[in-house]
Structure formats: structure tokens, C-alpha cells
Amino acid sequence: MKVPDLVAAARAGDRRATARLISMLENGTAEAPEVARLVKGGDATIVGVTGSPGVGKSTLVSALIGAWREAGLRVGVLAVDPSSPFTGGAILGDRVRMADHALDPGVYIRSVATRGHLGGLAATTGAAVRLLEGLGFDVVIVETVGVGQAEVEIAALADTTLLLLAPGMGDGIQAVKAGVVEIADVYVVNKADRPGAEGTVRDLRALMSLVRREPGEWRQPICSTVASEAKGIDDLVAAIGKHRDWLAGGDHLAVKRRRRAAAEIRARVDAELRRRYAVPEALAEQVANGETDVASAVGRVLGDTA
Incomplete structure (x- = not known):
């Protein structure tokens, strides 16, 4: 075809x-x-879902799909999985938790392998988002790999970034460390029925009190959810909608879209450089055997020396 x-x-x-x-x-x-x-084109709401492994990202995404489908919206999901070191493929674990929507014609779910790309996304995620948007999906959800504090690419790609935290995933200091916490547009305390959930919310509120904002700036809401039971999902959907309205109220959305395009270009450039400057096995063996040093090997890969 x-x-x-x-x-x-x-x-x-x-x-x-x-x-x-x-x-x-x-x-x-x-x-x-x-x-x-x-x-080309389209005007989908791009929602990023990020957080550490085990906080319930895939379960939350499944609950969000259900809410948006009840509203009659077409939903596309790109679930970024770590690549297998042996096959290079994705493990497809995220799709298992979204199986309830597998037969829904208004939902498209795809696992995407990182293929060695860092930052919680794959190099081609931006292009896939652009494709789904152009195909007429109303909402595109991008679920990142379980990320650490410095993997923040999702903020450049998504219109609204959800950061999931869960009770028992770390002490209160984690809530005020720089990095991934700073890129969230909405904080989500998932598994809120567990002990310690109120403490996590309290830590986030303490974090918010330390941030100075000018009048009219977005103030991140804190939503509590139990994704496995779809509790708190309506409030979360409402918060995402309010952020979208805030973006559309000024030039914020246009700025987000420009940043997304720039991030997509950078990711594709990085991927092309990885392909163009692949490290030959023979050269790696020479470094491992002490026949040459790493700096000289880098020069040879880049073509600076013979």
C-alpha cells in the first residue's frame, strides 16, 4: 500500500x-x-506522564484513557519502554496495563523503544506525536521511561506534564530536589490510599511555597489519585483542562510548540550522529587491550586523525 x-x-x-x-x-x-x-496539522492536547518506576504511570494512563473516551475523544498513547540490550526492542510492559482499551477503535497504543536515547524518551517520539496529532487524535499521551531527577525531555515535548509521585518512594527531601520535579505542570500523588500520602502532599505544598511567581503565572495543582480504582481521575482531567486553557490564554502554547519542534530537531540530530559515528568493534578492542587510548579513539571516530 x-x-x-x-x-x-x-x-x-x-x-x-x-x-x-x-x-x-x-x-x-x-x-x-x-x-x-x-x-500535518492537528490540535491535539499533548500530555506527558513521567515519574519514577513503580509510581503507577501506566495504570494512571489507562484511567485517563477511560475518562477521555467517555467524553468522546480519540486518544493516542506512546508508551516509551527501555530497549532490550539484546534485541533493541521494547518489552511492551506498559501495554499490558492498558489492555482494557486494546479493542477500542478510538484508542491507539504503541510501545516505543528508547534505542539508547537518554532523557526518558526515544529520538523519534516527537515525530510520532506529530503524526498522531495530524491523524486527528484529540489527545496524545506520552508515557516516559521511569525517570530520574535529570531526565526532563518530556517537558519540551508535552503541552502539559504530569509528574507522578507515590507514598513510600522516598523521603520528603526528594520533593525539593532540583530536576524532574521542576518541570511538572501538574503534580499527581498516586496510590493516595496508602500510608504517607498526606505527607507527600504536604512536602509538595512546602515546595510550592518556596517558589516565587509573578501575577498570572501558572501555579501547579496537586492532585491525589488511586489510579487502579479511577479515584481522583475526574479532578486530574479538570486540572489538565485548566492548564490547557491557561496556555491558550496567552502565547504560552505557541512557545511550547516552538520548543517541541526544537527538541524534535535536536533528538533527530543526536540519533543521526549516533548512526554516523558508530564505534567499530575493532577500535573498542584496541582501547580495551591498551593499544590506544580513549581520546585517540574518539578522534578516529570523528575523523580528526588517520
């Missing part, structure tokens, strides 16, 4: 066509530029 036919089928809800189009972008096939030209 030719690319225009695949695009038409994908817009009509054909999941297989959508999957093939994303694969073309991910693999950088000869058809990828045509896909990018044909699928």
Missing part, C-alpha cells in the same frame, strides 16, 4: 496503517519524508 493510501486508512481508524506509518518514521525509511509531508 502506498503512503497516501496508508494515511487515508489511518485517518479512518485503521490501526495497522497507523502502525506502519510510525514504523516508517522510527526506522527512517525512504517513505518517511513523504509521511511527514502528508500528515
